[in-house]
Amino acid sequence: MSVTAAGGFRAAGTAAGLKPSGTPDVALVVNDGPRRDAAAVFTSNRCKANPVLWSERTVTDGRLNAVVLNSGGANCYNGPEGFQTTHASAELVAELVGGGAFDVAVCSTGLIGQQLDRPLLENGIKAAAGALDGDGGHAAAEAILTTDSVAKEAVVERDGWAVGGMAKGAGMLAPALATMLVVLTTDAVAEPADLDAALRAATASTFDRLDTDGCMSTNDTVLLLASGASGVSPGRAALTAAVTTACADLARQLWVDAEGSHHDIQIEVTGAVTEADAVEVGRAVARSNLFKAAVFGGDPNWGRVLAAVGTTGAVFEPNDIDVVMNGVRVCRAGGTELASPSTDVDLSGRHVHVLVELNAGERAATVLTSDLTHDYVHENAAYST
Amino acid sequence: MSVTAAGGFRAAGTAAGLKPSGTPDVALVVNDGPRRDAAAVFTSNRCKANPVLWSERTVTDGRLNAVVLNSGGANCYNGPEGFQTTHASAELVAELVGGGAFDVAVCSTGLIGQQLDRPLLENGIKAAAGALDGDGGHAAAEAILTTDSVAKEAVVERDGWAVGGMAKGAGMLAPALATMLVVLTTDAVAEPADLDAALRAATASTFDRLDTDGCMSTNDTVLLLASGASGVSPGRAALTAAVTTACADLARQLWVDAEGSHHDIQIEVTGAVTEADAVEVGRAVARSNLFKAAVFGGDPNWGRVLAAVGTTGAVFEPNDIDVVMNGVRVCRAGGTELASPSTDVDLSGRHVHVLVELNAGERAATVLTSDLTHDYVHENAAYST
Numbered sequence: 001m002s003v004t005a006a007g008g009f010r011a012a013g014t015a016a017g018l019k020p021s022g023t024p025d026v027a028l029v030v031n032d033g034p035r036r037d038a039a040a041v042f043t044s045n046r047c048k049a050n051p052v053l054w055s056e057r058t059v060t061d062g063r064l065n066a067v068v069l070n071s072g073g074a075n076c077y078n079g080p081e082g083f084q085t086t087h088a089s090a091e092l093v094a095e096l097v098g099g100g101a102f103d104v105a106v107c108s109t110g111l112i113g114q115q116l117d118r119p120l121l122e123n124g125i126k127a128a129a130g131a132l133d134g135d136g137g138h139a140a141a142e143a144i145l146t147t148d149s150v151a152k153e154a155v156v157e158r159d160g161w162a163v164g165g166m167a168k169g170a171g172m173l174a175p176a177l178a179t180m181l182v183v184l185t186t187d188a189v190a191e192p193a194d195l196d197a198a199l200r201a202a203t204a205s206t207f208d209r210l211d212t213d214g215c216m217s218t219n220d221t222v223l224l225l226a227s228g229a230s231g232v233s234p235g236r237a238a239l240t241a242a243v244t245t246a247c248a249d250l251a252r253q254l255w256v257d258a259e260g261s262h263h264d265i266q267i268e269v270t271g272a273v274t275e276a277d278a279v280e281v282g283r284a285v286a287r288s289n290l291f292k293a294a295v296f297g298g299d300p301n302w303g304r305v306l307a308a309v310g311t312t313g314a315v316f317e318p319n320d321i322d323v324v325m326n327g328v329r330v331c332r333a334g335g336t337e338l339a340s341p342s343t344d345v346d347l348s349g350r351h352v353h354v355l356v357e358l359n360a361g362e363r364a365a366t367v368l369t370s371d372l373t374h375d376y377v378h379e380n381a382a383y384s385t
Numbered sequence: 386m387s388v389t390a391a392g393g394f395r396a397a398g399t400a401a402g403l404k405p406s407g408t409p410d411v412a413l414v415v416n417d418g419p420r421r422d423a424a425a426v427f428t429s430n431r432c433k434a435n436p437v438l439w440s441e442r443t444v445t446d447g448r449l450n451a452v453v454l455n456s457g458g459a460n461c462y463n464g465p466e467g468f469q470t471t472h473a474s475a476e477l478v479a480e481l482v483g484g485g486a487f488d489v490a491v492c493s494t495g496l497i498g499q500q501l502d503r504p505l506l507e508n509g510i511k512a513a514a515g516a517l518d519g520d521g522g523h524a525a526a527e528a529i530l531t532t533d534s535v536a537k538e539a540v541v542e543r544d545g546w547a548v549g550g551m552a553k554g555a556g557m558l559a560p561a562l563a564t565m566l567v568v569l570t571t572d573a574v575a576e577p578a579d580l581d582a583a584l585r586a587a588t589a590s591t592f593d594r595l596d597t598d599g600c601m602s603t604n605d606t607v608l609l610l611a612s613g614a615s616g617v618s619p620g621r622a623a624l625t626a627a628v629t630t631a632c633a634d635l636a637r638q639l640w641v642d643a644e645g646s647h648h649d650i651q652i653e654v655t656g657a658v659t660e661a662d663a664v665e666v667g668r669a670v671a672r673s674n675l676f677k678a679a680v681f682g683g684d685p686n687w688g689r690v691l692a693a694v695g696t697t698g699a700v701f702e703p704n705d706i707d708v709v710m711n712g713v714r715v716c717r718a719g720g721t722e723l724a725s726p727s728t729d730v731d732l733s734g735r736h737v738h739v740l741v742e743l744n745a746g747e748r749a750a751t752v753l754t755s756d757l758t759h760d761y762v763h764e765n766a767a768y769s770t
Binding site: 289296297298306377378 | 703
């Protein structure tokens with residue numbers, strides 16, 4: 001169901017022929033109201049794709065009628081023609097579903113630097129508009145996938161209202177948003193300011209803590225649309241909680257489907273003076289190619305964890321740090337006290353939990369990442385060829 | 386010749402049995418004077434190995450008589466016993482070659498978190514002291530290697546004086562020094578302040594611009610020892626130039642021997658407002674796993690270059706950037722003008738030149754990196770097992 005789990009939304013996915021594989025590549029999500037409030041967060045990459053440049057402008061008034069998404073091309077760094085394609089897509093959706101082009105957000109994903117085939121895209125949009133359905137959430141979720149192996153969908157049911165969502169993203173997952181497109185919908189009644197606050201809080205503690213390969217995308221977009229169809233006004237706190245639950249669910253699905261990964265690595269940092277310190281430390285470990293390659297090799301190399309921690313500006317004393325891998329305390333007090341042998345650590349399973357205890361304060365954070373594998377190298381060496 | 390190319394130095398390398406392979410693993414470099422001035426730079430990692438903690442203190446007075454180095458163990462994060470091993474090594478060298486322990490720098494490289502076998506190490510030091518020779522530079526260079534495939538040595542001859550050097554380092558090469566040990570020697574007459582200035586300038590434009598895998602070591606050390614044996618006082622500028630030449634030569638040798646690399650990637654950034662901007666941009670590209678995997682796959686994926694550039698805080702306009710790969714201008718004005726097809730780029734050779742023209746200012750910098758390959762993953766997944 002995903003984006004159509006909440007009342008007031010229809011969706012569709014169609015195969016427009018943008019992808020050589022012939023799999024679905026155009027998705028449309030329409031808000032039938034009665035309200036059309038919206039919020040969004042975008043990549044902080046300064047090299048932004050055309051649909052990001054467009055959608056940033058359209059959402060400034062806190063209103064969206066629809067979102068059109070395509071896989072099969074990022075529509076990025078391809079000049080004025082690329083921006084015109086985005087604009088034309090929005091105009092066409094507005095014609096088909098009502099409202100103005102500025103009420104239509106556009107998202108694209110795929111290769112950078114190539115033009116989208118506009119006639120194919122426009123035919124796909126028309127087909128999607130004709131196929132819009134209150135049960136179309138799954139079809140839409142299928143149509144936005146690139147290297148993903150499965151569709152990512154989430155539904156959070158509340159008393160009389162709901163939040164639904166779909167996501168795509170398997171590589172280029174990094175902070176300040178993964179390379180991902182996410183559309184969240186709710187039938188709650190909420191003002192744009194509430195939606196914005198809920199979305200920013202939710203993404204900060206979920207998608208922003210997913211860092212599978214340290215690479216930041218040009219196209220990341222997370223949209224939240226509210227139809228008000230339930231007639232329920234849950235308030236900002238309840239809305240934030242539900243949106244966060246949906247985002248955490250989708251982030252987890254992105255994590256376990258990361259390109260080429262053999263291990264899902266959860267890096268929990270405790271004893272930090274600030275949450276920002278904890279995130280910085282977790283991120284540094286998540287970005288250590290040496291540590292990630294060691295996990296792939298089944299090697300509980302905690303020295304590489306400490307080497308990564310040492311690159312940060314977080315408050316800690318090197319000789320206060322403990323490291324626990326899958327329950328085994330392999331480093332006590334920075335190696336100054338007797339610890340368990342790392343040969344006791346079992347990395348044969350898919351899930352790896354790394355606990356870094358800074359022992360400097362009371363704050364904590366968890367960052368999710370993946371191991372660095374032959375499959376990752378293969379997939380990213382072969383992607384565009 | 387390396388460290389013994391300059392007058393006043395003897396060196397040796399021996400196999401102490403610290404490495405299971407039985408290859409040489411202890412090196413000793415002794416300054417016979419008449420002067421014993423010295424300078425050093427160390428890793429900026431806050432999790433520092435015991436030999437770094439020791440050597441930082443010994444060099445504060447600008448004097449060193451000798452350097453003892455071992456491979457086969459980083460002597461890092463192994464508690465008080467590890468520091469005592471470093472201290473004992475320095476005491477032993479002082480006994481054997483004269484002077485005090487505080488005139489002996491210590492360097493270690495290898496796995497973190499394990500104790501060095503002190504009796505083996507001490508026997509190795511004694512053997513090295515017995516083997517010290519004015520032609521021992523190459524033997525010393527051989528004894529500090531870990532995953533390196535070849536010894537790295539450099540000699541810069543000047544009128545009546547010289548600079549020699551040796552280096553090790555093949556992985557964990559990142560800014561603020563690669564994971565590497567470097568010992569440079571000169572028979573020039575120079576004050577510690579001149580040596581320090583020359584060494585900092587030289588490393589900033591050479592080793593600090595080598596970033597093969599984004600990982601920063603706990604053990605990085607670069608030492609410069611001056612014997613004054615030539616009687617020539619070249620002055621700070623000439624000294625800096627010669628030391629920079631030696632460092633650039635060694636950095637290049639580290640680059641082309643980076644773990645598992647199939648391509649040596651040179652990222653030249655021009656048109657930056659500041660040199661720091663140019664370095665930041667070059668480093669961001671050098672750290673993009675997606676870009677590095679694409680190069681491995683022979684894919685001139687300039688979109689991944691721009692995506693990396695966009696993560697920086699450098700001054701630029703996205704639509705002003707040109708990208709040239711191996712001489713082919715694959716992106717003009719951020720894709721807004723017609724460029725050459727990326728299929729014209731030949732990545733079949735080992736050398737890859739990426740030129741990023743920001744077109745924002747007049748400054749430039751070059752960062753050296755490697756591609757991300759199956760061999761890198763294999764080598765680092767298997768290193769400690």
